[in-house]
Amino acid sequence: MVYELMFSPNASEKKRLADKIDPESHVPTYITISPRKDGATAKTKCLNPQHNPLLKKRLFVSSTSILPMFRVRHGSFSRCRLPNSNSSTQTGCLEKAQRLVSLPFEILSSIIFYLDYISVQKLARSCKRMQTVCHDDSLWRKLLYADFQLPPLSKTAPSCTNLRLYQNHLRLGHRWLTGKVNTHFLQGHSDSIYCLEWIGQDMLVSGSKDKTLRVWDVSASRCVRTVAGEHQGSILCLMVNKERSLLLTGSSDATCVMWSLPDLVIVRTFRGHGDSVLSVCFVGGNRIVTASKDFSLRVWSQETGQELLQMAGHLNSVNAVEAIDEHRVVSVSGDATMRLWDVDTGECIRVMQGHDLGLACARYNGKHLYSGGLEGKIKVWDVETGECVNTLVGHAGMVRSLDCVDGRVVSGSYDRTVKVWDANTGVCLLSFQSGHSNWIYHVLSSGTRIVSSGQEKRIMVLDFGNGLTPLCPA
Template sequence: MRKDGTPTTKCLNPKTPTRHCNQSKKHRQKLSTLIIPRLVTSTSNQSIRLQQLPLELIMKILSHLDYKTVLDLSKTSRQFYTLCHENTLWQIMFKHDFIIKKHLIRHIPFYELYKNHFELEKRWRRGHVKTRYLAGHDDSIYCIVWLGNHHIISGSRDKSIQLWDLNSPRSTSILSKTAHTGSVLCLRVSDDHSFLVSGSSDATCLIWSLNDFEPRKRLLGHTGGVLDICIVHHYIVSSSRDSTIRVWNKDTGDELRRLVGHVGPVNALGSQGTQVVSASGDTTIKLWDVETGQCLKTFNGHTRGLACVKLEGSVIYSGGQDNKLKIWDVHTGKCISSLSGHSDLIRTIDSFEGRVVTGSYDRTIKVWDSKENKCILSFQSGHSSWIFNCLLNNTKIISAGQDKRIMVLDFGHDLKLL
């Protein structure tokens, strides 16, 4: 760790393209290398020919060039300086190069927005982050979960659940609640942010109202600690050390069915639509239909027990005691890739728009490119002990573990982003 507290970073593949470098962007980069010699030239009559083109055609040409080429062109003449700073031009380029799911308003200054998102991508490639730590729990932190983009909720061996404001300069929680009689092992927030579900080593789940942060229902039935939870439409799905997965009615708290098939602790769950994926200490992954309770597929390939799983689109990410990050095809059940890098158990996985983050008992956090199937960043020495949980979004990696604190790696600091 550096003197300022920042974890040591290894940039493993500095030339790896950003997650937004699709075929369209590559095409424009290639086009720029062909056109730029004709556009930026000391031969004045060539420059005149370009300037004599209709304005609409010039703007069309500019919109097919890459970021660096447009900036180079803006330095060639006053006319091109004006044209290359047109907001509509940068709006087109922004839509080409960045995956943004929000509605874009025309009066946004798109040049500044593009520049900031470009800088963000560069930081992700090089591992440039601002690091801060949040402290407040008295024991190991087993789980963290997003509540919107600016808050997280954590659960701990100290039996408490705490709420944190990531925009606050405070390094302490803004709320702490205790209702379980054992360690809080897992948390899940509903999509509409109206309720929270917690699971504990006391073998129960609690449904909390997020309006007042008070528990409303306790789900009883498991005979071992509740290790993970997911929310699927009007169902709550829980997995346990007792080797079962149980499906509950979220409104009444009634147990509806059990998903039986694993012969070891069911350590992790993931969900998509009405399907749930489970990972177990028995070395297998299973895909279930929550509505029917049917096991749709079993995935075999890990040589030791599993600790984490993530279902995203047509792939499943998994990790466990064999130290491998495996990527599976949901439809065929086959392992697409088996990636090495960690030297101890992979305890946690998260993914976001082409990136995958893993946290391990080797005390490192690794970022992987899911398309290239390789590790691109490794954060070392940020935690002094085992890492239990990681979260990922477009600007941050958040992690927690046995050292009783939450680490926030912020790639987007001081940038105005969508």
Template sequence: MIYTGHGERTFEHDLSPIASPTYPVPGSGDQPPIIPRSTGAAARQAAAYACSSITGYDLVEPQRPCSGWLRGDSESGIGIALSSSTETFVQEGEIDSDVEIHGGFGREETKIVKVDFISRLPVELAIHVLSELDAATLATASLVSKHWAHVVENQHVWRESFLREKTTTYATGALVKPGSGLGVPDILPDNDWKEIYRVKEELDQHWREGKAKPVYLLGHTDSIYCLQFDENKIITGSRDRTIRVWDLKTFACKLVIGPPEVVKDLSFSLLYAEDGSPVHCAVLPDLEPVLGPDGHPRSPRRAHHSVPSLQAPALHHNASILCLQYDKEILVTGSSDATCIVYDITQNYRPVRRLKHHSAAVLDLSFDEKHIVTCSKDISICVWDRQTGTMLKQLRGHAGPVNAVQMRGNTIVSCSGDFRVKLWNIDTGKCIREFLGHSKGLACSQFSEDGRYIASAGNDKVIRIWDANTGECVREMKAHDNLVRSLHVDSISGRLVSGSYDSDIKVWDMETGTPLLDFPKWHSSWVLSAKSDYRRIVSSGQEPKILVLDFGAEIKNVEMLETAARHEVECMGKVQRTRRSHAREAGTVW
């Protein structure tokens, strides 16, 4: 039996590729049966109609069987003792003290006995039935009897309930795939799904209450323009011309990539303070002021000091790192030097090629398995072949700097200082829709995962949500007191995270436009980038520090929601052992 990740089960041999078996497939052990989709609904309806048509007619009183050997066959129902219509229909040994009297057959009354049907079912069927309940109902069901409690404790019950209740999304077009790093763990035989369900419920509650533990990561020496993160790491790009890779579990900085004049000539000051302590560390601020012995608020605690590896490849950026994106294979960065660089993550972030065509700073980029899309201060958008680095198209139509781009399938959304949001077809290179309504220049735009919605914001301090299909503005939120610099759409939860020059980070409900959370002044100046996942918000700004707001830090067993394999971290460990050989090949200084 194979679990497909969407609440369905298929069989590899006998039933494949038939979508549904003709007859019920018996369960085995703790596995529930497979019930055919066509189960005689028409016959049931006909029977129900026949029953209703004879309502009101006198029924012939059934004859009481007299053979003693007929008793005791509980599965076939032969052992049911029939009495007159005024007596209770009870199987021997199953009399319940709580008997209800209802209108019965004909003009007389029949006693109806409450029967514990779960205890009478085969265990695999009982599991299948109870797995249709949500957590609250399961908790109630476990109080019915010891047998019900035993069935409810089965991991299959909680797995099915979790995958049904906790994998639905706001705007992704599909259920969350287990093991994809989105808060739904891999399907493993030893998972405690009841505990996983509890952890997810508590995490959702922390999001509703805004209960997050803050941590600052220090190490950069100038503004941090861009970042991306997953369950294991954060990658940041800065005005100090470096790219840094951080371990999100330990808060250690693992790698610094930069030009030789920064990494080689300033290597000591890049790693150590004047007192000899490592400059890369985590700062744990107190949520409320804590007074020291002198009666003054104590300084924030510094912890998790680290000394990263240094990499100075011959192929590097000569100016600020303004934008970046990565997946499991590559990292792409864009810079004020008007170029992009593609790095091979699987080979210790070895630079592979430079993308060069823009005539001014590359302000944003996006890529998928086929294309890399970049936008620039030169008011153009370029489409590149991911595998070869060949430029395929240059899109023109904006009248100002193109500040943001994002891809969904063969569609690009862009926004510009010309007040406009545009939708482009990658195949034709044509603008297919324009969204008008903002009164000032735009700084950021985001697609929902399924391509249904677009969020945009900028200097008019307003966030607008657009229907990508009709061009209609479906929602408008007065968001901040200054320019909205960053937007991030979480298409799973429906949360929209915004960051502003007013130094605030806010969380909104995409569907209603309702403000959910506000984190004011956690940055001392402009917020330049803010992103989120199922557990954290990570942001950066004009000051050289990264803010991590962890909603799961205080939750026991929160790591149970994570993907089991730490592919990227393992990969990093392997390449660290061979970094010297790569350094010689790429001209890297360590």
């Protein structure tokens, strides 16, 4: 066999190559989901696997001018049999291969660091020395961070654990491009499910029109707790703080309730809005902001429950509020505008306009703000300038919910589809259809899953990480 070694580019080179893909010419991979009769599982089918150019894009460049092609026989290098090559060329190839193998371990490891995964595995089969270098656990520690920005496992972990971890995340990334998922449903609510939030790696909480909260163990597909009787109306929104020690719920009873986690004991109730609380968020370490159907936002003290100030200016329901940093939030409204607010003073810093119809959702990923609404388009904004920098087109109904994680944007729509977008290019990668038979109200993502809910009484779980062990916590 002849092995060709390729250099893998660094992150900036990968981004440069990925940016060459024309979003308008890209056809997303369509995945149809067919629920089974048991109501708890589903089968999936990829309708157009050939239409994903990202899978065909070679994100590495040839390096045969630097590293030689070589062949293996009985565990050592033999003469390369290159087509149309004379004996002097073959001899030169063999000499280069021998010089490469004779390099110090540290230098070989540094060279291999720049190879793509397939080339490293081919190189490992060339001779025993290369196998030792290519399977060195410290090499894969570095590659885990370089390629996936993941922390390595402990140095006391078994040999080659980081290699297995790298392989699993490579497979996971491929699944995010091809839509290969294990699909199941969580059932238990008696009415529409408006909101979802992670409270642990495998633990999910949901809020419903049936006025209850349910806690789910997603890995076991079971409800572990139901909380009822605390809200007098539908539970419309949820938010967990960064430490996952507190949960906020907003309701059509015009209240916001703060709960302690994981025991779900009420800490305090915030009262003051004149209509439904549609969205909530934590700001800094000691304040929360609520958005309401009464056209206003209110800032509250987390410790005392006291209302600190009101922020008014929208001409319709304030459907979502999103924290930008410790001092600013963005609100989106049915009046088709977004407003950037200073929560210290209550001042509106900027009004952002660009949507033609009312807005339903917003999500900030630390770099850009994403917004969606009635017109079915997702717009991408630079918060600092108020400029719309991109528009993502693909949904045929209102975009009701957005989430951002690991360079991807996930959207759920009234067109009953869940879509996955590349946050850097705006390309739609995946479109899941048929899993929901009615409007989607909420989507939530992690590194390994997408969960979604809507008018149906069940939650759909798309599990990209099924069977991949170990994986870094998502």
